[in-house]
Amino acid sequence: MLLKKLIKKSMPYSKLSTINTKIIIHMNDVWASYDAKNYSLKGITLSIERGTNYAIVGKSGSGKSTLLKLINGMMNPSKGQIKVDYQTPNMNKKQFRKKMSKIGYIPQSLGLVKNISVLENVLIGALPRIGRLNSLLKNFPKYEIEEAKKIIKLVGLKGKENRKTYTLSGGEKRRVAIARALMQKPVLLLADEIVSELDQVTAKEIMDLIADAQKRLNLTAVMVHHDMKLALEYANRVAVIKEGQKILEIGIDGEKIIDFQSGNISQQEIMELYNNESEK
Ligand SMILES: Nc1ncnc2c1ncn2[C@@H]1O[C@H](COP(=O)(O)OP(=O)(O)O)[C@@H](O)[C@H]1O
Ligand SMILES: [Mg+2]
Numbered sequence: 001m002l003l004k005k006l007i008k009k010s011m012p013y014s015k016l017s018t019i020n021t022k023i024i025i026h027m028n029d030v031w032a033s034y035d036a037k038n039y040s041l042k043g044i045t046l047s048i049e050r051g052t053n054y055a056i057v058g059k060s061g062s063g064k065s066t067l068l069k070l071i072n073g074m075m076n077p078s079k080g081q082i083k084v085d086y087q088t089p090n091m092n093k094k095q096f097r098k099k100m101s102k103i104g105y106i107p108q109s110l111g112l113v114k115n116i117s118v119l120e121n122v123l124i125g126a127l128p129r130i131g132r133l134n135s136l137l138k139n140f141p142k143y144e145i146e147e148a149k150k151i152i153k154l155v156g157l158k159g160k161e162n163r164k165t166y167t168l169s170g171g172e173k174r175r176v177a178i179a180r181a182l183m184q185k186p187v188l189l190l191a192d193e194i195v196s197e198l199d200q201v202t203a204k205e206i207m208d209l210i211a212d213a214q215k216r217l218n219l220t221a222v223m224v225h226h227d228m229k230l231a232l233e234y235a236n237r238v239a240v241i242k243e244g245q246k247i248l249e250i251g252i253d254g255e256k257i258i259d260f261q262s263g264n265i266s267q268q269e270i271m272e273l274y275n276n277e278s279e280k
Helices: 001-010 064-071 094-100 118-129 134-137 142-154 171-182 200-217 230-232 268-277
Strands: 023-033 039-049 053-057 080-084 103-106 188-192 220-225 237-242 245-253 258-261
Touching: 023 064, 023 220, 039 064, 039 220, 039 237, 039 245, 053 064, 053 230, 064 080, 064 220, 080 188, 094 103, 103 171, 118 142, 118 171, 142 171, 171 188, 171 200, 171 220, 171 237, 188 200, 200 220, 200 230, 220 230
Parallel strands: 053 220, 053 237, 103 188, 188 220
Antiparallel strands: 023 039, 023 080, 237 245, 245 258
């Protein structure tokens, strides 16, 4: 009861509808370790539906970034199975690298090239499809440059195409990272805390931008958040991770909250999530 009441307090007003029911990401009892001794993820099982916005919330060090790295094939699980669009993620496998070109991964650090322009950063998203020689020479076809400019406008950076990326504000840099990911024409967007440390207005603008791209492209978004309130406002589902385990998973369907897993979380912990995360 308390859970429902708390969630109601920050009810979503801009919801995405679930488009279809096909699962794009499935994890079954996934364990992950960086040193083969300590486990950063301990038995994660989850399914993510195509076209939805899936939020992962949890305190620092709980395993959120590790989870995204596994989905992107940058890290392999010690135990358990992962399927991303019917394939096992592994960046060392040629077949999956092809898929990776359709996964827009935005790391916590954003991964932008500081000394080049906004336009050049966004064009990096087109590299996988312009061929090796052209990409070595940075020889972009005209239509790709036009596409990049269109996306730059879409993310609200029109007029800043030629600005060096290091001269931009934090919010603007996030927009560039989103534009670069959209330039990939992704089927999946993985975003690691891209709205953390932003003021509320900018954070909402960026989330609206992603929600809009999702609607247009039937894009699946898996987003790590620090802020439970924001996650509830935009996600179709929210998973809470604590010490490498999923301790809560809820679905949000209009005004309805669907409880998928709340057995392992105490009311005290729910209170803490709100108190810690929504004060900012
Ligand atoms: N490159 C790494 N090498 C060793 N341990 C790591 C590395 N990255 C993360 N960890 C450890 O894995 C755990 C989960 O980290 P992470 O997934 O980054 O958490 P979060 O993103 O929720 O803050 C932490 O204990 C962290 O110290
Ligand atoms: Mg992290």
